[in-house]
Amino acid sequence: DQQVKQNSPSLSVQEGRISILNCDYTNSMFDYFLWYKKYPAEGPTFLISISSIKDKNEDGRFTVFLNKSAKHLSLHIVPSQPGDSAVYFCAASATYKYIFGTGTRLKVLA
Amino acid sequence: NAGVTQTPKFRILKIGQSMTLQCAQDMNHNYMYWYRQDPGMGLKLIYYSVGAGITDKGEVPNGYNVSRSTTEDFPLRLELAAPSQTSVYFCASKMTGLDGQPQHFGDGTRLSIL
Numbered sequence: 001d002q003q004v005k006q007n008s009p010s011l012s013v014q015e016g017r018i019s020i021l022n023c024d025y026t027n028s029m030f031d032y033f034l035w036y037k038k039y040p041a042e043g044p045t046f047l048i049s050i051s052s053i054k055d056k057n058e059d060g061r062f063t064v065f066l067n068k069s070a071k072h073l074s075l076h077i078v079p080s081q082p083g084d085s086a087v088y089f090c091a092a093s094a095t096y097k098y099i100f101g102t103g104t105r106l107k108v109l110a
Numbered sequence: 111n112a113g114v115t116q117t118p119k120f121r122i123l124k125i126g127q128s129m130t131l132q133c134a135q136d137m138n139h140n141y142m143y144w145y146r147q148d149p150g151m152g153l154k155l156i157y158y159s160v161g162a163g164i165t166d167k168g169e170v171p172n173g174y175n176v177s178r179s180t181t182e183d184f185p186l187r188l189e190l191a192a193p194s195q196t197s198v199y200f201c202a203s204k205m206t207g208l209d210g211q212p213q214h215f216g217d218g219t220r221l222s223i224l
Contacts (some may be wrong), residue, residue, distance in 0.1 A: 009150070016223060031209040036215075041218075043114070044200070044215045046214075047214070066111065079184035096160070096208075096209070097155060100145075100154075102151055103152060
């Protein structure tokens, strides 16, 4: 049973436009949600997180929105840049363990 | 500051062979984790450790063993390699057990079992 789901395996966006990556979860006990970015042949790197008591967190071009009633979070990247092309994983935290989604491959077209 | 270092980067094993995947971190982190990532899938937790001498099973521990004799090192052992263990293995660490604290990942070990 997949507790964290990323239903879009891939997304293509034009450079300069907004990228929106989505993530759904089933367990209301998750305390934190994190987004990681992964380039080929590298490990995931942390991008941004949000506590379950907030509904928005911003860091530069990256904003994460949390809708607890819908058990849904999204990552917005504005403006998108070619260097943002990577696989993005959302993860949910319960105690000190993390459940990862299957990832969305973002391609930013120049 | 090297962060999390995994060796080897690539390895091909024959069915039934054994090997140890090495993971070392130089950030004095207490918590360490082993994940595997299969194609098109997310990261699945194999084992984790909350400090030297303490380890516990994750979601998919069968066929693996770990030890944590020092803070820095967290090796993952495959005793009898099976084709189902073909995967990319990631080691990660973080300082404390605080919720939401991000993990630092190594660059992975790509393992093929033929």
